[in-house]
Amino acid sequence: MENLTLRQQEILGYIQLHMSQFDTWPSFREIQSHFRFKSTNAVMGHLRALETKGYISRVPGQARSFRITYDFNDDQRPEDAIDVIDIPVYGTIAAGYPDGVEPSGEIGRLQIDTKTVGVRRSRRCFALKVSGESMIDAGIYDGDIVIIEPYPPQNNDIVAALIDGETTLKRFIQEPGRAPFLKAENDHYPEFHPVTELIIQGIAKAVVRNL
Amino acid sequence: MENLTLRQQEILGYIQLHMSQFDTWPSFREIQSHFRFKSTNAVMGHLRALETKGYISRVPGQARSFRITYDFNDDQRPEDAIDVIDIPVYGTIAAGYPDGVEPSGEIGRLQIDTKTVGVRRSRRCFALKVSGESMIDAGIYDGDIVIIEPYPPQNNDIVAALIDGETTLKRFIQEPGRAPFLKAENDHYPEFHPVTELIIQGIAKAVVRNL
DNA sequence: CTTGACAGTGAACGAGTGTTTACTATACAT
DNA sequence: ATGTATAGTAAACACTCGTTCACTGTCAAG
Numbered sequence: 001m002e003n004l005t006l007r008q009q010e011i012l013g014y015i016q017l018h019m020s021q022f023d024t025w026p027s028f029r030e031i032q033s034h035f036r037f038k039s040t041n042a043v044m045g046h047l048r049a050l051e052t053k054g055y056i057s058r059v060p061g062q063a064r065s066f067r068i069t070y071d072f073n074d075d076q077r078p079e080d081a082i083d084v085i086d087i088p089v090y091g092t093i094a095a096g097y098p099d100g101v102e103p104s105g106e107i108g109r110l111q112i113d114t115k116t117v118g119v120r121r122s123r124r125c126f127a128l129k130v131s132g133e134s135m136i137d138a139g140i141y142d143g144d145i146v147i148i149e150p151y152p153p154q155n156n157d158i159v160a161a162l163i164d165g166e167t168t169l170k171r172f173i174q175e176p177g178r179a180p181f182l183k184a185e186n187d188h189y190p191e192f193h194p195v196t197e198l199i200i201q202g203i204a205k206a207v208v209r210n211l
Numbered sequence: 212m213e214n215l216t217l218r219q220q221e222i223l224g225y226i227q228l229h230m231s232q233f234d235t236w237p238s239f240r241e242i243q244s245h246f247r248f249k250s251t252n253a254v255m256g257h258l259r260a261l262e263t264k265g266y267i268s269r270v271p272g273q274a275r276s277f278r279i280t281y282d283f284n285d286d287q288r289p290e291d292a293i294d295v296i297d298i299p300v301y302g303t304i305a306a307g308y309p310d311g312v313e314p315s316g317e318i319g320r321l322q323i324d325t326k327t328v329g330v331r332r333s334r335r336c337f338a339l340k341v342s343g344e345s346m347i348d349a350g351i352y353d354g355d356i357v358i359i360e361p362y363p364p365q366n367n368d369i370v371a372a373l374i375d376g377e378t379t380l381k382r383f384i385q386e387p388g389r390a391p392f393l394k395a396e397n398d399h400y401p402e403f404h405p406v407t408e409l410i411i412q413g414i415a416k417a418v419v420r421n422l
Numbered sequence: 423c424t425t426g427a428c429a430g431t432g433a434a435c436g437a438g439t440g441t442t443t444a445c446t447a448t449a450c451a452t
Numbered sequence: 453a454t455g456t457a458t459a460g461t462a463a464a465c466a467c468t469c470g471t472t473c474a475c476t477g478t479c480a481a482g
Contacts, residue, residue, distance in 0.1 A: 005428070022270075023278040024236065027469060042430050044471070049428085059233075063274035063438060063469050067234040084295055084322050111295050113322040116356070118421050124227060139420065141350050145327070150228045158422060162221060201224055209350065209418040210329050211369060216458070238439060253460045255441070260458085274439050274468055 003053060011035070011046045012055060016068070025064040083114045089127040089145055090167075110145060110208065117206040119149045125205070126150075128160060128167060135169050138185035144209045150202040158185075158204035167201060214264060222246070222257045223266060227279070236275040294325045300338040300356060301378075321356065321419065328417040330360045336416070337361075339371060339378060346380050349396035355420045359413040369396075369415040378412060 004012065014034055018026040028040040028047075037043060047066065050056045059065035089108040110127055119125050130144045138158060140146060146169060148160045153172040160167050161182060170182035215223065225245055229237040239251040239258075248254060258277065261267045270276035300319040321338055330336050341355045349369060351357060357380060359371045364383040371378050372393060381393035 007429075022276070024273075024276050027274070028471090029469075037430070039431050039433085040470080041432080041472085045429070058470090061437065061470070062235075063238070064276070065233070065235050065470095108326075109324075110327045111322070111324040112327070112419075113320075115319075116321045116323070116419060116421065124231070136350075139350055139352050150224070150231050152228070152232055162224070199221055199225065200228075202228070204422050206422055207418070207420040208323075208327060209420075210327065211415050211417055218459075239441090240439075248460070250461050250463085251440075252442085252462080256459065269440090272440070272467070276440095 004050075004055070008046055008049055008053075011043075012050060012068075015056075019068075025066050027064060083121060084111050085114055085117075085119070085121055085125065086111050087125050087127045087147060089129060091129060110147075112147075112206075112208070117147050119147070119205050124150060126202075127208075128169070130169065134184040134186045134189045135171075136186050138171065140169065140185070140204075140207055141209065144207050146204050147206040147208070148202040149205045153200055153203050160201040160204065162199040162201055169204065172200070172203075215261075215266070219257055219260055219264075222254075223261060223279075226267075230279075236277050238275060294332060295322050296325055296328075296330070296332055296336065297322050298336050298338045298358060300340055302340060321358075323358075323417075323419070328358050330358070330416050335361060337413075338419075339380070341380065345395040345397045345400045346382075347397050349382065351380065351396070351415075351418055352420065355418050357415050358417040358419070360416045361413040364411055364414050371412040371415065373410040373412055380415065383411070383414075 011031065014031065015026060018024075018030070026034075028043045031037075031043045031046075032040050035042075047056065047058070051058060051066075055068065055070040056066050057069045058067070087110045089110055091107045107129065114121055117125070125147055127145050127147045130140055130142060130146055133142055135158070140158070146158075146160075153159045153174075155172065155174040157172050159170060159172045159182070161170055161172075162168075171185055172180065173183050174180040222242065225242065226237060229235075229241070237245070239254045242248075242254045242257075243251050246253075258267065258269070262269060262277075266279065266281040267277050268280045269278070298321045299317045300321055302318045318340065325332055328336070336358055338356050338358045341351055341353060341357055344353055346369070351369070357369075357371075364370045364385075366383065366385040368383045370381060370383045370393070372381055372383075382396055383391065384394050385391040
């Protein structure tokens with residue numbers, strides 16, 4: 001932790017402590033109270049400094065919407081560290097056109113290392129077992145397990161989307177000047193419009209198939 | 212996820228998504244806006260229900276001070292004993308017609324549970340990273356990782372076979388009254404005869420693809 | 423001496439935020 | 453028919469919260 005004054009380090013340390021305890025950023029007045037400041041402006045000064053130095057960022061005007069941006073774990077992670085995560089696998093759902101198959105809840109669990117999958121442990125991944133053939137042109141077959149990371153999609157990501165109460169896999173297309181839409185990877189399946197009526201549950205990060 | 216209505220699951224899913232993206236709990240009006248409610252009271256109703264059912268908790272009166280309390284990773288069944296194996300991944304080798312690419316030795320490792328892969332721990336599995344397109348009709352693409360179990364093949368198994376010092380993936384065909392042979396899963400690739408000249412290294416048990 | 427960095431006091435403002443009250447509608451079970 | 457659960461509209465209120473402005477004090481460097 002370079003170029004922070006002692007006081008700034010204390011403030012940052014308290015914030016981290018508070019977040020680990022409460023899962024929320026402390027309010028100005030909570031920080032003020034902790035350090036026995038008489039004014040929230042003292043807090044403001046320190047948070048400004050931390051922001052200027054790149055340790056935190058904020059959404060102006062929103063309550064408790066600072067966040068820590070400095071990645072403290074980037075300095076220490078050895079290359080060969082094993083980081084296996086446990087992923088719930090949910091039941092057979094329609095990967096194709098909605099066809100009335102009911103989600104069957106959790107059917108199993110999968111353990112795999114985060115590097116292979118390309119996800120962060122902190123993002124609560126889940127997996128879906130595919131039913132149907134709407135994504136076969138993307139190499140996702142009936143019976144495959146697709147690992148989903150809850151994260152907003154970018155253009156061309158394969159996403160898990162909730163449509164009419166069912167989770168389905170589609171490719172998310174977001175081209176400039178055009179409303180985003182979802183597209184099957186099978187020429188026999190139609191496109192869906194528009195994305196605004198959908199709920200994106202996450203992006204597909206990996207496929208696991210048992211031969 | 213039991214005893215949640217569909218709508219409640221959607222709300223919880225959105226909250227998780229928002230938190231993974233912004234590191235903050237969404238405000239009532241953010242949830243309201245996302246689901247196109249006309250009133251924050253609709254949000255309130257759902258959050259109350261989620262709280263009553265034990266999925267979230269809150270600090271009354273504080274902004275963005277709900278938190279998720281339900282531990283989604285805690286639902287492990289006792290009978291789901293974790294049996295994660297460590298698998299060496301070998302380098303890019305020709306999955307297709309021999310083309311002169313040298314095996315590059317171990318390029319990484321993969322940890323995954325035995326149940327997902329369908330192997331026994333006692334059989335020293337290894338994995339290959341596929342290069343080429345000879346098995347695309349079997350849904351094995353360039354760049355995929357294929358987990359191989361050293362075990363004699365049966366008809367129609369996909370096998371790793373050593374040909375002229377190089378490992379390649381093929382489908383093993385053994386029909387009655389006919390000598391066994393290997394066959395690509397791509398019509399543009401020829402068959403191989405005979406198997407007696409080959410060394411079968413193992414059978415393919417699973418494919419892992421990072422999207 | 424001046425300037426800048428750092429640290430803080432004091433006060434107030436406007437917007438964000440959670441929460442309440444009153445109500446409607448639908449579906450289902452008794 | 454009645455009660456309950458679920459889902460939501462409408463409106464308003466009080467508090468939380470971030471932020472600004474004006475200011476003071478200490479210390480180090482030029």
